[in-house]
Amino acid sequence: MKVEELRKKIASALIECSYEEADFEADCIVADLLGVTNSVLPVIGSTDVSSEIVAQAEIYVQRRHNCEPLQYILGKWEFYGKSFYVGEGVLIPRPETELLIDIALDFLKGKKAPVCFDLCSGSGCIGITLASLISDSDVTVLEKSEKAISYLRCNKELNRTKNLKIVQGDLFNGACVFDNKMCDILLSNPPYIRRDILPDLQREVQAEPNMALDGGEDGLDFYRAIADKWVSSIKPDGMLVVEIGDEQGSAVCEIFRKHFTEVNVIKDLFGNDRVVTAKNINLE
Numbered sequence: 001m002k003v004e005e006l007r008k009k010i011a012s013a014l015i016e017c018s019y020e021e022a023d024f025e026a027d028c029i030v031a032d033l034l035g036v037t038n039s040v041l042p043v044i045g046s047t048d049v050s051s052e053i054v055a056q057a058e059i060y061v062q063r064r065h066n067c068e069p070l071q072y073i074l075g076k077w078e079f080y081g082k083s084f085y086v087g088e089g090v091l092i093p094r095p096e097t098e099l100l101i102d103i104a105l106d107f108l109k110g111k112k113a114p115v116c117f118d119l120c121s122g123s124g125c126i127g128i129t130l131a132s133l134i135s136d137s138d139v140t141v142l143e144k145s146e147k148a149i150s151y152l153r154c155n156k157e158l159n160r161t162k163n164l165k166i167v168q169g170d171l172f173n174g175a176c177v178f179d180n181k182m183c184d185i186l187l188s189n190p191p192y193i194r195r196d197i198l199p200d201l202q203r204e205v206q207a208e209p210n211m212a213l214d215g216g217e218d219g220l221d222f223y224r225a226i227a228d229k230w231v232s233s234i235k236p237d238g239m240l241v242v243e244i245g246d247e248q249g250s251a252v253c254e255i256f257r258k259h260f261t262e263v264n265v266i267k268d269l270f271g272n273d274r275v276v277t278a279k280n281i282n283l284e
Contacts, residue, residue, distance in 0.1 A: 001054055004045035006030055013061045018070075025070050029060050032074050067203035079125040082132060085154045086123055089147025091212040093125040096268045097189050099275050100241050101129050103266065104185055107239050108134060111184060117233065118142070119171050119188040119226065122212055124152040124164075126187050131161040139164040140178055142171060145211055171222060174229035182235050189243040190222035191215045219245060223255050231259045231281065240278040249273035258282070 001009075011026035018025050027038045033053045036044070063073050071077040071092045076085055079093035080101050086092055108114045113136045118127030121141035131139040141164060143149050149168050156164055169177035171190070192215040193201070205213070215221055223242065234240060240260070244252050249265035253276055256263050260278035268274035 001049055002045065003030065003034070003041060003047050003049055006049050006054060006057060007041060007045075010057055010061055014064055017065050017067065025064070028070060028074060029057060033057060033060075067207065069204045069207055072207070079123075080129045082125075082129055082159055084123045084125050084128070085151050085158060087151065088207075089145065089209055090151045091122040091148075091189075091208055093123055096274055097126065097243055099266065099268055100126055100187050100189065100243060101133075103241050103275060103277060104130055104187060104239075105133065107185060107241075108137075112136065113138060114184040115182065116140070117178065117183045117186045117230075119186065119230070120144075120190045120212070120222065121152060121166075122148050122189070124155045124166075126189060127164055128155055128159050128161050130187075131164040132159050135163070137163055140167060140181070140183075141165070142167050142169055142177065144168065144170050145209065147209070148212070172225050172229070174225075175233035178233065180233065182233055183238060184235055185239045185241065186226075186230060186234050187241045188222070188226060190226070192219045192222065192243070192245045192248060194219040215245075218251075219248060220251055220255065223252050227255050227259055234281065236281055238279075238281075240276075242276050244273060244276055246272035246274065249276065252276045 007026050007030045010029055011022045014022040014025050027041055031038045033056055060073050071086050076083050077093055080098050084093055116130050116137055116139045118141040121127050121143040124141055127139045127141035131137055143152055152166055167177055191213050193213045195214055195217055253263045256278045259282055261280040261282050263278045265273050266275040
């Protein structure tokens with residue numbers, strides 16, 4: 001079987017579970033099995049593939065039909081041009097979260113040795129990316145889950161981020177877990193899905209850890225905890241950047257307006273509320 005034939009066979013088999021993403025997922029699977037990038041596939045389309053690769057591809061397809069996320073099957077996923085190990089027990093990095101990196105890089109431009117906090121770090125994609133892109137930064141990440149911590153440590157090694165410290169702990173315990181250190185910027189992509197709608201999520205999303213999804217009865221528990229227990233760890237001229245659900249802009253802004261004088265909602269490429277930023281700590 002040729003590379004292009006295998007790709008088409010996989011895409012056809014995935015239509016039932018992946019719909020409009022079938023072609024893309026087929027490319028990802030074939031590229032992973034061949035150890036190349038997706039962009040190389042058209043060039044090697046007429047190359048023969050071994051029976052072992054065909055057999056492994058069939059296993060991947062079956063796992064997708066069982067609604068296992070593609071990212072878990074591949075074991076790695078890209079975020080902001082960097083690779084991260086992912087698998088059962090850790091939230092999958094998503095492209096919309098890259099907006100937090102864009103905002104942070106713009107805010108930190110020109111700052112020397114900025115101190116950055118990443119709460120609910122998961123795979124570490126936010127903190128590790130910042131540590132990689134700002135070589136003199138001092139980044140500390142917080143994660144509670146034992147499973148996620150294992151991926152975080154591996155991703156730190158994978159991306160060679162020596163300027164990053166990993167702390168295992170609970171966000172709800174407050175900034176004392178960071179020894180009351182002060183930061184220039186605090187970022188977080190916390191759990192923000194309302195508990196009552198968790199059973200209605202796509203099966204692929206339900207395969208991700210509940211701990212990384214469940215934001216409490218109204219989806220806002222973590223934002224309240226950040227406001228109550230972490231604002232004091234941000235320098236007076238620092239910034240808060242948090243990802244939110246697409247219907248949470250007003251509610252999250254209201255939470256942080258008690259602590260900051262400048263609070264804004266940033267929309268993603270699809271026009272949905274995606275990030276809340278806060279600056280100028282209210283000292284009254």
